Every structure is written in structure tokens, then in C-alpha cells.
Amino acid sequence: MVESDMTGSTPGEMSPLLNDDDVLNEAARWREEGRTVALATVVKTWGSSPRPVGSHLAIDQDRNFVGSVSGGCIEGAVIHEALEVMDDGKPRMLQYGVTHEMAWEVGLACGGQVNVYVEKID
Amino acid sequence: MKTEILNRLLLDQKAKRQVALLTHLETGAQSLVYPDETHGDLAVDAALQTVTLDAFRDDRSHIQATPNGDVFIQVFNPSLRMVVVGAVHIAQPLARMAAMAGWDVTIVDPRGSFASSDRFPGVHLINEWPDEALTELDLDRRTAVVTLTHDPKIDDPALQVAIRSDAFYIGSLGSRKTHAARLKRLKDAHFTDDEMARIHGPVGLSLGAVSPSEIAVSILAQVIQNLHQKEADEAA
Numbered sequence: 001m002v003e004s005d006m007t008g009s010t011p012g013e014m015s016p017l018l019n020d021d022d023v024l025n026e027a028a029r030w031r032e033e034g035r036t037v038a039l040a041t042v043v044k045t046w047g048s049s050p051r052p053v054g055s056h057l058a059i060d061q062d063r064n065f066v067g068s069v070s071g072g073c074i075e076g077a078v079i080h081e082a083l084e085v086m087d088d089g090k091p092r093m094l095q096y097g098v099t100h101e102m103a104w105e106v107g108l109a110c111g112g113q114v115n116v117y118v119e120k121i122d
Numbered sequence: 123m124k125t126e127i128l129n130r131l132l133l134d135q136k137a138k139r140q141v142a143l144l145t146h147l148e149t150g151a152q153s154l155v156y157p158d159e160t161h162g163d164l165a166v167d168a169a170l171q172t173v174t175l176d177a178f179r180d181d182r183s184h185i186q187a188t189p190n191g192d193v194f195i196q197v198f199n200p201s202l203r204m205v206v207v208g209a210v211h212i213a214q215p216l217a218r219m220a221a222m223a224g225w226d227v228t229i230v231d232p233r234g235s236f237a238s239s240d241r242f243p244g245v246h247l248i249n250e251w252p253d254e255a256l257t258e259l260d261l262d263r264r265t266a267v268v269t270l271t272h273d274p275k276i277d278d279p280a281l282q283v284a285i286r287s288d289a290f291y292i293g294s295l296g297s298r299k300t301h302a303a304r305l306k307r308l309k310d311a312h313f314t315d316d317e318m319a320r321i322h323g324p325v326g327l328s329l330g331a332v333s334p335s336e337i338a339v340s341i342l343a344q345v346i347q348n349l350h351q352k353e354a355d356e357a358a
Binding site: 021024025027028031039041043044053054090091093117119120121122 | 123124125128129131132135145147150183184185194196197198
């Protein structure tokens with residue numbers, strides 16, 4: 001990840017990874033470096049979910065990632081699936097819903113539900 | 123997604139072109155759809171094209187059911203715009219904070235010593251009178267206008283253009299007394315109460331803000347509040 005430099009750069013450039021288009025820029029840069037990259041996109045939400053439709057998470061073959069598809073609740077599971085997508089090249093639709101707060105399972109404690117589409121960039 | 127599609131999408135965004143990425147959620151086929159053109163391996167018929175144009179207008183990405191299966195339409199409209207009139211002290215933190223929040227910021231000030239690139243590195247500056255500049259900027263429903271000079275010579279012409287534009291937010295810095303005097307001048311210039319009610323003044327959410335940075339937070343917060351309120355109203 002690039003550390004944002006608040007002092008030495010112009011406002012348009014000073015925070016490279018804050019917005020969703022920056023995630024896509026980073027994914028494109030990774031591709032140029034020859035990395036294997038998958039892109040996860042929130043395509044549907046129900047109830048209170050932390051990230052809106054269209055939010056992106058880009059992942060490379062070494063589990064480096066930028067962006068988010070939730071407030072951190074499901075990223076680990078999405079990254080795991082993204083590695084499978086990188087392997088077989090087949091896009092997948094993932095669904096995550098409400099979990100019991102105390103359970104050790106993947107889901108959204110906020111009570112929402114999200115559908116996440118994961119595809120390889122090739 | 124093909125790298126070629128991704129790179130093209132990023133070039134479109136850089137050029138501030140309106141574009142949507144359509145993805146067939148079973149086959150993975152994708153196309154970039156523009157208001158008057160399509161590029162990619164997903165076939166886009168007239169019905170899907172129409173739905174995409176609606177999505178542009180509503181600025182809303184969603185899954186669309188089609189006879190051939192579900193298609194995700196992701197809208198990439200150009201950034202929301204904030205036009206700041208007055209290259210004053212408060213404009214410095216406001217321009218930076220708004221850029222961080224994803225806004226495309228333009229600062230208008232006819233006084234060249236204020237609107238200098240030394241004071242606003244990297245910010246789009248226009249050294250013109252605001253009535254001319256704002257008319258040229260074509261204030262649309264994705265634009266916020268904030269006046270900061272509290273000099274009637276500069277703020278008033280800007281407000282007169284903004285009030286009769288599609289801008290979704292208009293805010294004007296100044297004390298209650300300054301704002302009351304401003305409204306009186308607009309009334310004398312035959313603006314209606316409804317038109318004048320569009321101006322948020324004194325500008326910003328009431329945070330008790332004192333420093334220029336704090337005032338910038340209160341202004342940006344109010345702009346964001348109005349943006350999402352507008353979206354909620356339109357969805358209802």
C-alpha cells in the first residue's frame with residue numbers, strides 16, 4: 001500500500017487509495033507489473049450494509065488488497081474466494097448475511113446482507 | 123474482466139466521460155456503455171441501453187434482470203463538482219478536504235493575488251468574475267456552489283447565477299446580519315422567496331466551528347448531508 005502524503009502533493013493526488021476509482025487504478029497498476037489480480041464488487045445490498053453497491057476490493061496473488069466491500073467483516077473470506085477465482089478464472093457470486101455477533105463465522109454483524117461478484121482481471 | 127476494458131474505463135474516468143460497465147453475472151461478458159456508443163463482448167440491446175441511460179441520470183448502479191440473465195450495471199459518472207467562489211483562507215482547507223472526499227473542486231476569484239497556484243497548488247482556478255465563470259461552468263444537478271468572499275461585488279453575481287441553475291446545493295458564508303442584507307439585495311433584484319430559500323446561510327452545519335479548517339468541515343458536512351438527502355428524496 002502507498003502511504004498517503006498529506007503535505008507534499010496536490011489535493012487531487014494526495015490520498016491515492018481513498019475512493020473506489022483509486023482501487024481500479026491500483027488494480028490496473030498491479031496488472032501492468034504482471035501480477036495476477038481479482039476484482040470484487042458489491043452488486044447488491046439489503047438492510048444496513050457498510051459499503052454501497054459498486055464498492056471495490058482488488059486482490060493480488062499474494063493476498064495484497066486495496067479497497068473494501070464491507071467494514072472489514074467479510075474481506076478475509078472474499079480474499080480466500082478471490083484466490084480460487086484467480087486459479088480457475090471463473091467469476092463467482094458470493095453472498096454474506098447476518099451472523100450472530102458471538103459466532104466465529106463470516107458475516108455482517110450490522111444485520112445487513114451483501115452480494116459480491118468476484119472476477120479475474122485477465 | 124479484460125485488462126483492456128479496465129484500462130479503457132480508467133481513461134474514460136480521467137477524461138470525465140460518462141460511462142457504465144455492464145457485466146453479465148453468469149457468463150462474465152462485459153461491455154462499456156456510453157450515452158451514444160458501446161464497446162465490449164456483451165450484447166446491449168435497445169432496452170438495456172435505455173435502462174443504462176436511466177441509471178446515468180439517477181447515478182444508481184444496480185442489477186438489471188434481462189431475458190438473457192442478470193446484468194450488473196455499474197455507473198461511472200464524473201466526480202461530483204464543488205465550485206468555490208472566493209480564494210480566501212477557508213477555501214484552502216475546504217479545497218483539500220473536498221478533494222479527499224472525492225469532489226472535483228474549482229475555485230473562482232477575479233482577484234489574481236488570491237486565486238494563485240501558490241496558495242492553491244493543483245486546484246483548478248478560474249480568474250474571472252463569477253457570473254461569467256459560473257455560467258460557463260454549466261452548474262448541473264451534481265454540482266455544489268459555495269461562496270466565501272462575503273463581498274457583495276463577488277458573491278452576489280455568483281448567487282444570482284447559482285440560484286437559477288440546477289446546482290443541488292448553494293451555500294454562502296457570512297453572519298446572520300450579512301446574510302439578511304444579502305437576501306434583501308437579492309429581493310431588490312427580483313428574486314423570489316423560494317429562490318432565495320435555496321441558499322444555505324450562514325453556511326455550514328452548526329458545529330460551533332471557529333478555525334478555517336473547522337468551518338471547512340462544517341461546510342463539507344452540510345454539502346454531503348444535502349447530497350444524500352437529495353438521493354434519498356429521489357429514491358422515495
